[in-house]
Amino acid sequence: MGKREASKSTNIVWHQSHVTRDMREAQAGHRAAVLWFTGLSGSGKSTLAHAVEKRLHGMGARTFVIDGDNVRHGLCGDLGFSDDDRVENIRRVAEVAGLFVEAGVLTLTAFISPFRRDRAQARELLGDDFIEIYCDTPLDVCEERDVKGLYAKARAGEIPAFTGISSPYEAPEHAEIVVPTGSEPIELSVDRVMAWLEAHQWIRGEKK
Amino acid sequence: MGKREASKSTNIVWHQSHVTRDMREAQAGHRAAVLWFTGLSGSGKSTLAHAVEKRLHGMGARTFVIDGDNVRHGLCGDLGFSDDDRVENIRRVAEVAGLFVEAGVLTLTAFISPFRRDRAQARELLGDDFIEIYCDTPLDVCEERDVKGLYAKARAGEIPAFTGISSPYEAPEHAEIVVPTGSEPIELSVDRVMAWLEAHQWIRGEKK
Numbered sequence: 001m002g003k004r005e006a007s008k009s010t011n012i013v014w015h016q017s018h019v020t021r022d023m024r025e026a027q028a029g030h031r032a033a034v035l036w037f038t039g040l041s042g043s044g045k046s047t048l049a050h051a052v053e054k055r056l057h058g059m060g061a062r063t064f065v066i067d068g069d070n071v072r073h074g075l076c077g078d079l080g081f082s083d084d085d086r087v088e089n090i091r092r093v094a095e096v097a098g099l100f101v102e103a104g105v106l107t108l109t110a111f112i113s114p115f116r117r118d119r120a121q122a123r124e125l126l127g128d129d130f131i132e133i134y135c136d137t138p139l140d141v142c143e144e145r146d147v148k149g150l151y152a153k154a155r156a157g158e159i160p161a162f163t164g165i166s167s168p169y170e171a172p173e174h175a176e177i178v179v180p181t182g183s184e185p186i187e188l189s190v191d192r193v194m195a196w197l198e199a200h201q202w203i204r205g206e207k208k
Numbered sequence: 209m210g211k212r213e214a215s216k217s218t219n220i221v222w223h224q225s226h227v228t229r230d231m232r233e234a235q236a237g238h239r240a241a242v243l244w245f246t247g248l249s250g251s252g253k254s255t256l257a258h259a260v261e262k263r264l265h266g267m268g269a270r271t272f273v274i275d276g277d278n279v280r281h282g283l284c285g286d287l288g289f290s291d292d293d294r295v296e297n298i299r300r301v302a303e304v305a306g307l308f309v310e311a312g313v314l315t316l317t318a319f320i321s322p323f324r325r326d327r328a329q330a331r332e333l334l335g336d337d338f339i340e341i342y343c344d345t346p347l348d349v350c351e352e353r354d355v356k357g358l359y360a361k362a363r364a365g366e367i368p369a370f371t372g373i374s375s376p377y378e379a380p381e382h383a384e385i386v387v388p389t390g391s392e393p394i395e396l397s398v399d400r401v402m403a404w405l406e407a408h409q410w411i412r413g414e415k416k
């Protein structure tokens with residue numbers, strides 16, 4: 001047809017060939033997945049995600065953390081804090097995480113993602129690649145820490161719809177991993193995540 | 209302050225530590241960049257991008273192709289073909305490519321991206337990591353190939369604002385690499401891109 005004739009006339013045959021996820025995973029020496037960290041503001045999501053990444057990187061794994069720091073002003077810079085925008089924010093993060101998984105990367109996302117239906121949407125999109133990690137720091141501990149001073153502002157009514165204060169946080173009911181991020185040293189929390197990944201054969205054991 | 213007291217009270221000090229782009233590039237053994245393939249529909253952008261990826265992957269590089277196949281129904285699934293939506297499409301692709309670069313990946317994007325101002329925006333966002341590759345297949349060759357039958361439809365008026373027919377393609381004036389994708393075998397085009405990357409020290413020479 002048109003394509004073939006054109007190919008003949010210029011003596012060119014261009015075949016589409018693809019590097020697949022399997023090929024990338026084989027090269028990386030580990031499977032790709034999304035570690036979806038969820039929890040209240042101040043629960044330690046982002047800190048734990050980066051600490052787990054550091055451990056994985058130390059093992060030679062291909063890793064990346066997606067969090068507010070690298071998407072709030074970029075990919076999601078056009079989004080505000082309305083309900084619709086929050087849903088769209090989580091949708092985009094899940095879609096991008098899916099691209100990273102396809103690229104063979106162990107991808108860690110750290111967002112409050114307070115609503116079950118949004119996390120369920122991410123799980124549906126990512127399928128078996130979705131590993132939900134609940135950073136289970138109680139509200140009073142998060143509020144006592146108040147690392148960014150946001151709880152004080154929320155209590156003063158300066159931040160509308162703040163998760164835990166004036167907007168609900170719907171705790172996961174079937175998270176793959178629950179981490180008591182409010183009551184243990186971070187290295188223990190990292191161990192916990194690594195042990196789960198190893199036990200479920202996402203990674204091989206750490207080199208001693 | 210609040211943070212310190214909380215840390216003391218639970219005997220926990222959680223430090224934020226980051227794996228950096230430099231660390232990932234050192235591990236990968238190559239620099240990260242965005243190879244931005246632009247050209248008419250049917251010019252061979254996607255085919256060339258995948259062929260270059262295959263060559264890079266064969267050298268052990270971390271690679272990923274972002275093209276219509278993996279974002280049209282996903283990340284950009286909410287966008288149509290209006291001018292605004294096309295701009296937003298390119299913006300998101302550039303932002304995601306930026307994340308992949310941060311992750312240490314040699315990232316290849318394949319979109320018509322017909323407008324200079326949109327590519328200029330991507331270049332501004334990505335800075336020195338942006339490598340523009342113009343797939344310079346003449347319109348008549350693309351139309352003769354008409355791989356997807358789109359030119360015929362566009363000529364019949366069934367597709368509004370089709371690039372090259374009823375909407376302009378603004379050829380790059382200062383592309384880093386210009387590839388005569390309409391008149392040479394694909395392996396030559398791949399060689400051309402690889403030679404440029406090597407000469408500009410993005411990658412080390414291929415293992416012979």
